[in-house]
Amino acid sequence: MTLKNLSFVLLTALCFIWVGCDNDDTPGDTYVDIIMQVSEKTVYEPVWGSDTPVEHMLVKEQSATEWQPLVMGGIEGFEYVQGHAYELKVRKTTLANPPQDGANYIYQLLEIISDTQPDTPVGPEEWPEEAKFKLKMVQLKPFMDLDTPLAAPFDFLTFRIYDHQDEYTPLGYPAFLQYYDSIVMSTPVMPDTYCVYQKKTNGDNTSEKFTSQWSSCFFEKNDFPIILKGYKNGEVKYASQIRQIMRERDFLGIDWKNGGVVLANPQTNAIYCVLDTRYEFLLTDIQQRNNTPFVKIKVAADINFTDTENLKRQENGLRWLLEKHLGYRTFETAADFKTLPEDASVVETYGNDTTRAALLYFAGDDFHEECYYIIAEPK
Template structure:
């Protein structure tokens, strides 16, 4: 082999190596093939570098309990059709070197397992006006008695259903009910439904149950859609949708600066969500300890579970709440807190710019049974 030919071979090899360096960011990427669900409902969320909110799909992996927003077009090879719900098999790649201000994952469609358009109501032109209904929030009871028009998690919201002329029937049955077998409230971001109206008919009788006004707390900190669907013979005949505006304060519904403090006889409030019945929380009034405000949060006891099951449910529910609303764990100690009881045993700590919170575990003793609860205080 001549020196000239050897030089050409070496140059080609170096060119190959140098060229490969351009793709060095892909080294260390890992992937897994997963099942992903895509909701029939979308939301508009802000994105970095854009002044106006952008439409997002609502997606969740098969093992997840909550829907997450994903920008349209984020799944390579998948085209979303409005109103359709999907079950997909996708390849989820975890990037070893994600771009700055970019996503840590990429998705590529492998298979469309199912494509359905559930609960599609008839065209409004085909349904008589007197059969239509609407609903809206009519009262907001904020935690800490704040004067605000915007709801936060752990505020109590009250809704009413109206007819097409905005008439409210507090007693009896409005005329539009005759067109339905049931009217059901739901949202794609929560797992349960709430039945506002139901009619049951058997061979000898017909019974009706109607709630014209109902209340609920919501555990969400972002805006979400609420849908009221009217069913007849198993099909959706009419649907009305509203957007519930949610704005988290310092933590849940707590405002450390402007919120009220209870100096005597603090009460515990049962915080429930009719669209997410996995947990009920017990939230105390804001109190003072060492001249610092704090709240205590527990998971309500479930009578159908054993003591051991309730204990595990407490831990799981409180950790879910902290991860959802405070995000990442911190590394604070008992010395960092000013309102913890003397016998506190910290399991985990969480925080944001204004709040620190500790998940506490108390062993069984002469004063109380074994339990978990949260103490949250301002920073």
């Protein structure tokens, strides 16, 4: 074969290789633009690889007949507002090579077609002035002995209901109650409600139950609305709303630098939320071990559950609290902590710039039951 012919053969082979690479038949990601409904309701379900329930949106594609859960933030560019219902135009991308621990699809917001806000009560001009009421937060008791006007998670807040003239009735029944069958406290960011007034009629007998002042802690670290709705015949007739300001300290309501340490007879504080009754937390006063302050957090047992079920609730509730307030897990070990007891096993660790926390398991002994709990300390 001449040199000229050999050059031609080599050039032809290279061309085939080039063309073959340029026409790779390997499938890639594909997408389609769809219309998606987003419900005003949410659900709590575990995500892949975890038993801890987290909040999900409920979504439905235009061709679907049933609602499906989608994790919060699952639509890129879309910020869900609690209690709102939406119609969206989104780009649904089918991944050619989805991650093993992820979904086959990703969604990107293209347009908000409609945004339906929660039902609102009748306008002020349609309701008598004397029927109106006001919700106010009147007292803040920080978890630690701090002088602050801003609430933090696990602080104790007290609320009152006033009439339209800002008058408070500590005893008896204020006049505006005659316009309602019930008055209920709620917020779109929490699953439960709290009834401050209820009137029941059974034949000729009518009974009333009214709470003019009540208290609660909250597990939220961001500002959120609190709404007091007055109902008559099943319809909202009037509502008073405030925005509760929340400012997380180093961790929950704990300020490692400015808060005090209890050296003798530490108390255990019951931390409950009237609008989120899934868990009640037991929080010790700040104590000290190895010259380092620390706090211990447990989940209170529920008499409606068995010991095994309560143990699982402890684990789930504490993990939910850590993920909510400290974010992702860290890779610290028991050696990184200064206040861990010797008889507990480290399940997971979490942390932020100021705090490290460990979810611990204690197998139990002759004097103490098997349990999960948290130890948190400053970095």
